[in-house]
Amino acid sequence: MxxxxxxxxxxxxxxxxxxxxxxxxxxxxxxxxxxxxxxxxRTAERxxxxxxxxxxxxxxxxxxxxxxxxxxxDPIDLLAALVPVTEHIGLLATASTTYSAPWDLxxxxxxxxxxxxxxxxxxxxxxxxxxxxxxxxxxxHPEHRDRYARAREFVEVVLEVWDGWEDDAVVAxxxxxxxxxxxKLHPPQHQGxxxxxxxILAIPRSPQGYPVLAQAGSSHEGVDLAxxxxxxxxxxxxxxxxxAAFRQRVRSVAESYGRSADDIRLLPGLSFVLGSxxxxxTAGWDALQAASSEEFQLFNLTHLAGVPQSLVADVDPDGPxxxxxxxxxxxxxxxxxxTKVARDGGLTFRQVARQFSTLPGGLHFTGTPEGLADLIxxxxxxxxxxxxxxxxxxxxxxxxxxxxxxxxxxxARGITKRxxxxxxxxxxxxxxxPTNAHTRVGAAR
Ligand SMILES: Cc1cc2nc3c(=O)[nH]c(=O)nc-3n(C[C@H](O)[C@H](O)[C@H](O)COP(=O)(O)O)c2cc1C
Numbered sequence: 355m356x357x358x359x360x361x362x363x364x365x366x367x368x369x370x371x372x373x374x375x376x377x378x379x380x381x382x383x384x385x386x387x388x389x390x391x392x393x394x395x396r397t398a399e400r401x402x403x404x405x406x407x408x409x410x411x412x413x414x415x416x417x418x419x420x421x422x423x424x425x426x427x428d429p430i431d432l433l434a435a436l437v438p439v440t441e442h443i444g445l446l447a448t449a450s451t452t453y454s455a456p457w458d459l460x461x462x463x464x465x466x467x468x469x470x471x472x473x474x475x476x477x478x479x480x481x482x483x484x485x486x487x488x489x490x491x492x493x494x495h496p497e498h499r500d501r502y503a504r505a506r507e508f509v510e511v512v513l514e515v516w517d518g519w520e521d522d523a524v525v526a527x528x529x530x531x532x533x534x535x536x537x538k539l540h541p542p543q544h545q546g547x548x549x550x551x552x553x554i555l556a557i558p559r560s561p562q563g564y565p566v567l568a569q570a571g572s573s574h575e576g577v578d579l580a581x582x583x584x585x586x587x588x589x590x591x592x593x594x595x596x597x598a599a600f601r602q603r604v605r606s607v608a609e610s611y612g613r614s615a616d617d618i619r620l621l622p623g624l625s626f627v628l629g630s631x632x633x634x635x636t637a638g639w640d641a642l643q644a645a646s647s648e649e650f651q652l653f654n655l656t657h658l659a660g661v662p663q664s665l666v667a668d669v670d671p672d673g674p675x676x677x678x679x680x681x682x683x684x685x686x687x688x689x690x691x692x693t694k695v696a697r698d699g700g701l702t703f704r705q706v707a708r709q710f711s712t713l714p715g716g717l718h719f720t721g722t723p724e725g726l727a728d729l730i731x732x733x734x735x736x737x738x739x740x741x742x743x744x745x746x747x748x749x750x751x752x753x754x755x756x757x758x759x760x761x762x763x764x765x766a767r768g769i770t771k772r773x774x775x776x777x778x779x780x781x782x783x784x785x786x787x788p789t790n791a792h793t794r795v796g797a798a799r
Pocket of ligand 1: 408409410411477479480482483570571572573574575588589622623684685686687688713743
């Protein structure tokens, strides 16, 4: 099978930059509606991108609503609304293992997989953002280690629920009157430390067997979860060497769990602003930064790392950088990214805050389509990544420029594919279809 770079589109409202809504071309800066996302989905499919992705957090920090356009729709519902207007593109949504129930989530993603003929994917996160806890009154925000312990069992249970039906369990014989062969139904009867889940879904096994499993969290526990379960891994990496090392780390962990390292696609975040010339692209970036609120950026720096907002008030933004503040970061990856930038540059809090309008610790590009195609090609050829999670800072503008000008270059260079294969998301990513655990056991017996 020809190896191609895989491209996953991170769809964030009017673009990944917090001020993008202010520059939105069409002048309507209200909550983006379905037509906005339909246009984006169709453009992404025209670029033969593998998938589109909606991030999520079951809680919003109020300060963000003052400065940023909010489009925090339920991502699974939004993707389901895009099924009828798309044909090939994968549909990935984040869902939290800390603030969801496994049986319910298993059904929601299996439903999306059925409705889309095998294009669904779940981005597994434990939710670093402590503000979410207040929306689920029955529990305080768990510690990092506990969130991941719960996540491991959560994913196991979801897989057990997805394996509740063997692929050929449906008989549907009007003659015998039998619809399902109950010998091929396997209620999980799961009793664990965090969950007790008994029954099967009321739908047969979905087209992909398991919707694609993505994971985003680069701490030690995050990498362990990724190596154990993930097909696709999102991560912030800023150099080819760092990307290659992280890719190797995840692959080794996968092998330690008896998986094939080739069954993982590492898609680091790549944010970008494009222009037909360097000057035009730089002007685009400068316009975003100029439109951004410094007050927002100061607040957002600790929010990204999951540091309680109450601690920000005491910070002198122009004094020595408050490293100890980030000791309590609930998002280890982002916390580390922030303190690294401060330390490497000897920067103040205010100076660091100005730098985090893109993915903390991630890769950012401002420039021409040729320059971006070169960058993607270099990472891909040198195994720094298996592709990217694209984060256009202005939507739909930077996506349209990417599809019209970068994709043709990547296709001409044999880096990305020219057409969809017509199969499931797993087929597009070159990933195997997981056999049902009970079928495996049956075959072994
Ligand atoms: C490309 C990308 C997408 C992410 N999407 C989400 C998301 O939708 N929701 C979320 O809570 N965290 C998201 N994260 C953050 C991670 O889930 C995680 O909280 C963070 O990396 C810290 O994890 P760690 O503590 O294991 O290092 C994303 C991270 C990356 C790199």
